[in-house]
Amino acid sequence: MAEQLEPETILREISDLEGRIEELRQAANMPAPDLRATLDAALIELELALTALRTVGADQANAAGRSATAESERRVLRTVFQDAPVPLFLLDRDAGVRRVNKQAAALLGTSPGYVSGKQFIAFCDLPTRAALRSQLAAVVRTGRRRRTEVRFLGREHPVDAVVTMARVWIRGEPDPMIIVAAGATTTPADGPAPAAGQAPAAGPVPAPGRAPAPGRPTPAAVPAGGNATGAARDAAVTAGDRDDEVMGALVHRMDVLATASELLLDEPVFNENVAVRRCARLLTAEMTEWVVIDLMPPRPGPASGPGVLAGSGGETNGDLRRVVVMGQADEPGEDTVHSLEQLAPAPGTLPYTVFTTRQSALRPHVEDLDLLGVCADGQPACVKMGATSVLCVPVEDGDRCIGTITLASSGEHGPLDLLDLGVAQRLGRYLALVIRAARLYQRRDEVAVSLQASLLPQRLPQIAGVEVAGLYRAATHGIEVGGDFYDVFPMAGDGWGMVLGDVCGKGQEAAAVTAAARHGVRTLSRWKPDPAEVLAMVNQGLLDEERFVTAVMAGLAIDEESVTATLASAGHPPAIVIGPDGMVRYASSGGVPLGLFDDFEVSTEVIELAVGDTLFLHSDGVLDACDLARRQFGQERLLEVLAAHASAPLQDMLNAVERRLIDFCDGDLRDDVSMLALRRLPAPLN
Structure with missing residues (x-):
């Protein structure tokens, strides 16, 4: 009624x-x-x-x-x-x-x-x-x-x-x-119906296109009535089988952690983006269907100092950003991923709460579908992912919380449990330590780049009658300051000087020697017009240092009728002269590196540059670059590139050498590369 x-x-x-x-x-x-x-x-x-x-x-x-x-x-x-x-x-x-x-x-x-x-x-x-x-x-x-x-x-x-x-x-x-x-449990809708009088299949039938998740055992199904009698008892999991499954799950999770350690640390240079994506990819492959990682960026400005990370207990997540959304291949396509990427972890969502409290959270059965937020189209994120089970852990290194890892599962292979939570918590710790190291590394790299820039001229001077160009490329391995330097500067007697050198080793000590050598050459050249004499005086100043320096210096006499270069070499690769027709010749080499002996000797030569001739100086990083077979780039390849670009603009010539070098070594430069070139221009028409 x-x-x-x-x-x-x-x-x-x-x-x-x-x-x-x-x-x-x-x-x-x-x-x-x-x-x-x-x-x-x-x-x-x-x-x-x-x-x-x-x-x-x-x-x-x-x-x-x-x-x-x-x-x-x-x-x-x-x-x-x-x-x-x-x-x-x-x-x-x-x-x-x-x-x-x-x-x-x-x-x-x-x-x-x-x-x-x-x-x-x-x-x-x-x-x-x-x-x-x-x-x-x-x-x-x-x-x-x-x-x-x-x-x-x-x-x-x-x-x-x-x-x-x-x-x-x-x-x-x-x-x-x-x-x-x-009522009685039926055969899963995706599987075949049992024959008349036949008990349902013992195991579940996975959803189309989805294999059982590794490490999540699928025991025989127990009938809905819960009574292990008759056919039901035959299908029930024995205690021994259950123990084996639990042990298998534990071993699998240990394997996941071991694999994570290898993936996160298998980098010559720590890279935050690589580490985060590797972590997400591992979790989606081994534990769950969806992984979302939110992180705080490093605090900008010098106040943070090297390695200081944003995000600690009690801070807001105003800058907490979604950096990775990753799902399995059979999940909805790029539109779903894009929607989730645009969904910031707002107050009231589980990632926000976990970040601010630094307390992990496990929701085996999701009741509130707005738990992970609502997308721009009004649909809850849990609905878009098909998530019925969710866990979220902080990414913290023991001192600071810098983000969260969220795992979401459809429950196809059972809800997420405490074992999953434990694995995710440990991965959050691993990832935080790697990110901390990566950000420290990045900060040191920025300092190294700034210091390296101070050892090179911000711009080269314009000199009447000639064109000059320079190029420096840092090694791709390590973050220490390189020892290469070059400079172009005025000399006594209205001349000009150019120098290119290479300090043995890297790091702050090498940078100090580099600065002393470069500025010593530049300063002494104001009173000494002879490159050999300048290098000899710089050698005396470097004898107390623990590092030696190879260098080549040219004193230039430039007028409307001629350009003369007086070369002095201190154990450095010889200068190269390239004619406008592509003819190439080496200047003399030799001499003793700076800073080794009080009895210093330098190799000298005087070269007359014709119109269109190019004087090319380079560091040994050009010749010593190796390919995957450990073959060196060498002199012949260098001369081929220089000859092929003999009439090209001077900067284009240097860029061509750099491209050929990078292609040869597949981007893996083991040493810094520096180049400095000068070309005599035609006399202006009156």
């Missing part, structure tokens, strides 16, 4: 109806939606709305009769919960679980206490939730029993079942309640 609706009840019914309709919309937009079930549920909602309109003002059902019925149902309910061999759930009007029997807890693979207090639909997969909520609402409103298919998210794997729902009144409760009975 229809019941009369009070005004407060009508408002509540309308609010509940709006919420369920929105869920149905979201379900229809999910990948591979069950449109038939959604349509049936929508028709039920229309029927409920019509019933509500028709029963406004209707007479209240006989209270005494209903009381007698409620008392009868209460006795039946008590008896059923004690003796029924099938899984039973007692729900309140809003589908919250009040009580379950042992068979229902066994069906879900958990304890009765864990299930109580949670939303019933949280234990069902996402595609059936919206329709199931509407069915439950129909049972409450109409009192008619309903039956539907449900996929429960069991501990080890989904369990397909048929549930029967009925409304009951219990004395002392102001609202009706719902009793849900799970």
Whole structure:
């Protein structure tokens, strides 16, 4: 009999109806939606709305009769919960679980206490939730029993079942309640139906296109009734098998951690982006379907100092950024990933809470689908990912929290558990240490680059009658300051000087020697016009240093009629002269490096440059660069490039040498490379 609706009840019914309709919309937009079930549920909602309109003002059902019925149902309910061999759930009007029997807890693979207090639909997969909520609402409103298919998210794997729902009144409760009975477990919808008289397959059938997740064992299915008798006992997992599965899961998780250590540390140079993506890729391959990593950027400015990271307990996440979203290949495509990448971890979301509290969180069965935020299109992130189980751990190095790692699973292979949480926590620690090292490394690299830049001229001077160009490229390995330097400067007697040198070794000590050599040559040249004499005086200044320097210097006499270069070599590769027709010749080499001996000798030569001739100086990093077979670039390859670009603009010539060098060694420069060139220009027309 229809019941009369009070005004407060009508408002509540309308609010509940709006919420369920929105869920149905979201379900229809999910990948591979069950449109038939959604349509049936929508028709039920229309029927409920019509019933509500028709029963406004209707007479209240006989209270005494209903009381007698409620008392009868209460006795039946008590008896059923004690003796029924099938899984039973007692729900309140809003589908919250009040009580379950042992068979229902066994069906879900958990304890009765864990299930109580949670939303019933949280234990069902996402595609059936919206329709199931509407069915439950129909049972409450109409009192008619309903039956539907449900996929429960069991501990080890989904369990397909048929549930029967009925409304009951219990004395002392102001609202009706719902009793849900799970019938015999059916074969998963994606698998073949068993033959007549044959028990269902022992193991679950994975969803299309998805293999069982490694390390998440899939034991034989236990029937929904929970009684291991007859065929059910044959399909139950023995204690020995269960122990083997637990041990296998533990070993697999240890393997995941070992693999993570190798992946995160297998880098000659720590790279934050590489480490983060490797971590996400490992987790999606071995543990779950979706991984989201949010990180704080390093604090800018000198106040942070080397290696100082943002993010610590009590700080806000104003700069917490989503850096990686990674899902399995069979998940929705780039649109889903893009939507999640644009979704910042806002207050109220699980990543925000974990970051600010530095406390890990495990949600084996997600009840609040807004747990990870709502995308720009209004759809919850959990719905887009199909996530029914979520965990989130902080990325912290023991001192500071710099982000979070979030794992989301569809429950296809059981919900995420404490073992998964432990692995994720350890990976969060590993990743934090690698990021800390990478940011320290990056900071030191920035300091090295700045220091290296101070050892080179910011720009080369413009000299009438000639063109000059220089190029420096740092080695790709290490972050220490290199020892290469070059410079062009005025000399005594209205001449010009150019020098290129290479200090033995790298680092701050080498940088100090580099600065002394470069500035010593530049300063002494203001009073000494002879390159040999300048180098001899610099040698005296470097004798107390523990490093030696090779260098080549040219003193240039430039006028309208000629350009003369006086070369002095101190143990450096010889200068090269390239004619405009591509003819190449070496200047003399030799001499003793600077800073080794008090008895210093230098090799000298005077060269007359014709119009179009190019004087080319270079460090030994050009000749010593090696390919994968450890063959050196060498003089012949260098001369080929110079000859091929003899008439090209001077900077283009140097760039061509650099490109050929990088191609030859596949980008793996083991030493710094520096080049300095001067070309005599044609006399201007009067």
